Amino acid sequence: DGGITQSPKYLFRKEGQNVTLSCEQNLNHDAMYWYRQDPGQGLRLIYYSQIVNDFQKGDIAEGYSVSREKKESFPLTVTSAQKNPTAFYLCASSIWQGSNQPQHFGDGTRLSIL
Amino acid sequence: AQTVTQSQPEMSVQEAETVTLSCTYDTSESDYYLFWYKQPPSRQMILVIRQEAYKQQNATENRFSVNFQKAAKSFSLKISDSQLGDAAMYFCASRAGGYQKVTFGTGTKLQVIP
Numbered sequence: 001d002g003g004i005t006q007s008p009k010y011l012f013r014k015e016g017q018n019v020t021l022s023c024e025q026n027l028n029h030d031a032m033y034w035y036r037q038d039p040g041q042g043l044r045l046i047y048y049s050q051i052v053n054d055f056q057k058g059d060i061a062e063g064y065s066v067s068r069e070k071k072e073s074f075p076l077t078v079t080s081a082q083k084n085p086t087a088f089y090l091c092a093s094s095i096w097q098g099s100n101q102p103q104h105f106g107d108g109t110r111l112s113i114l
Numbered sequence: 115a116q117t118v119t120q121s122q123p124e125m126s127v128q129e130a131e132t133v134t135l136s137c138t139y140d141t142s143e144s145d146y147y148l149f150w151y152k153q154p155p156s157r158q159m160i161l162v163i164r165q166e167a168y169k170q171q172n173a174t175e176n177r178f179s180v181n182f183q184k185a186a187k188s189f190s191l192k193i194s195d196s197q198l199g200d201a202a203m204y205f206c207a208s209r210a211g212g213y214q215k216v217t218f219g220t221g222t223k224l225q226v227i228p
Contacts, residue, residue, distance in 0.1 A: 031214050040123070042205060042220040050214055058215070090159065094214070100147045100166050103216060105159035 002027045006091050006106035012114045013078065013085060021076045021109045023091035030095065032074035033103065036060060037088040046089075049074055078111060086113050116141045116208050120219035127196045128227050134181075135191045135222045137206030145211030148182070148189045153203040153221070162204070165189065193224075201226045 004025045013019045025032065031050050035043040045058030049068040063082025068074055074093075078085045088110050092103040117140045127133035139148065150162040165173045165182050173180050177197075181190045193200055206219040 033214075033216075035218075040220060042120075043218040045215060048214055088157065092159070100164060100209075102149060102151075102161040102164060103159075108157050 004091055004093055004104055004106035006089075006109050008109060009107070011109055011111045013111060014114050016080045018077055018079050019111070021078070021089055021091075021111070023074045023076065023106060024072055025074075025091075025093045025104075025106075026072060027093055027104060028071070029093035029104070030071070031093060032068070033092040033094075034058075034064070034066065034074070034076045035090045035092065037090060037108075043090065046076065085111055087111060116143070116146075116210060116215075116217040118206050118208050118217050118219040120206055120222050122222045123220070124223045124225070126225040126227055127193070129196055129198060131196055132192060132194045133196055133224065135193075135204050135206075135224065137189045137191070137219055139187050139189060139206070139208045139217075141187075141208060141210060143210040147209045147211065148180075149207040149209070149216075150178070150180070150189075150191045151205045151207060151218075152200075153205065154199075154201070159205070163191065196226050198226050198228060200224060 007022045033048040034046040047066040049055035065077045090108045091106045094103045095101040119138045146167045148165045152160045152162050163175045177194045179192045203221045205221045209216045
């Protein structure tokens, strides 16, 4: 079955450490997204990518970086510059053409500080 | 810029009864799309229903329907014959036509009472 796979499910970061969250999709979707979810704040967009080798900052990109070297993959790196990284991170994808197309989401990664 | 507001942080409904979740939005675009997503305790986001702004007819998906009031910029979700499995966080979202960015509300936590 097609879908989005996020790994790991749980991740712990030490102070000053960069960590990378994986997101892979086999839906042949062009667009991919990373969201951060905090209690009471809904989903906030970190980065999104419309096509391979191209990506745009979302609303809260500071302290994060991404790459899009392959259509299926959109990893997110939480850098040491992100001072409050504890949150639930969701990856999503959608068809590029047609804004009425919904996003498909992965199961998420919960990141915590050690 | 788009904004989405969900003014009900929590709602409850008796099993088999009907409940309405509120959502208002603001956009300067004439072409846009609206969505309701469900996030159960498993944390996976699932599309419930979508509405194209150019369509006057309200969308319906089985027990789920929307009341789309374009002039009032209101997009409420009605759940009929509520079931225990409907208990979840519900997020309202909007997407401007031609753009990939989706804006989410802060969510409404729905409790279903047996």
